Amino acid sequence: MKPALLVIDMQQHYAFANEEKTRLTLRAVEFINTAIDLFRKKGLPVICIQHRDEAEGVVPEADGFKNIDQLAINPDDIHIIKTYGNAFNKTSLEETLRKLSVDTVILTGYCAEYCVLSTCRGALDIDLVPLILRNAISSGIPENIRFVENVNEVISLGALEAVLP
Template sequence: MKLALLIIDMQKAYYTGYAKESMDQASEYINYAVELFRGKNYPIIWVQDEDKKGNVIQGTIGFDLIDALKPKPDEKRIIKNYNNSFNKTGLLEYIIKEGVDTLIITGYNAVYCVLSTYRGALDHDLMPILLKNSLASNTKENSKFVEDISEIISINALEKFISGANE
């Protein structure tokens, strides 16, 4: 089993209303997971949504990741135009090249892009697992709903799992 961490659409354009509070809370768990993955040299994949109709375009402030998240230059970036991060992107090819079969998924928006990507991973015979408390949404109920219908792992279990994996 080889893991990768997927962080979806944690962008400034969506950092408003309840989503702002939700992203702030999710960022704490995401940042902790990022450090775990960096410590083991596991792939970290940053996904950003480009929505020309919504004026979320590369090069604009809204396209940028929120300030709480700090990807490294050598970490993979994927730009998507659909809810499912696998749809017409290089994500699957990258995952195959890296030998990844299990994705720890985090990010925004729980009921749209996160859930679509989770199901997309299943369609490609990958094992998607959501990191508990790392999902952001426009409502608290939406994040809980997605966690309730999906495979999840707590940050403590992930830490224990990663610290013992491949050793």
């Protein structure tokens, strides 16, 4: 297994849009940051994926485009900007992963039922193994987090730590 950690759309515009999203996002970010630290210690890729939506004003110059302050993403992590829910659609993500010989993606981030789920399905379409990190995805609706975790392959943080090369 050669994994990469995908951190999807943990941006101010989306993750902090209301009180419930904020609460659920802050819970998820604890797990995401622990995974980021684990991947860095193992020398494995951490990929920050950010959504760009000009109609909503979510563009690189805007505050809403920025990752939430609590997220431990570094400037030297790989950064991908997407315009579709599926982070593989019309981006360099697949090419980047192939160059790194990645065969497994660990998915985290926002929004469980949209971009995380779409990227999970996109990974399957290109023969990667997608695993959702339990408790590391967020949404404005708690039931949707459980749904996405229930219909996909999920790995706990402890199991992830045990199997990482």
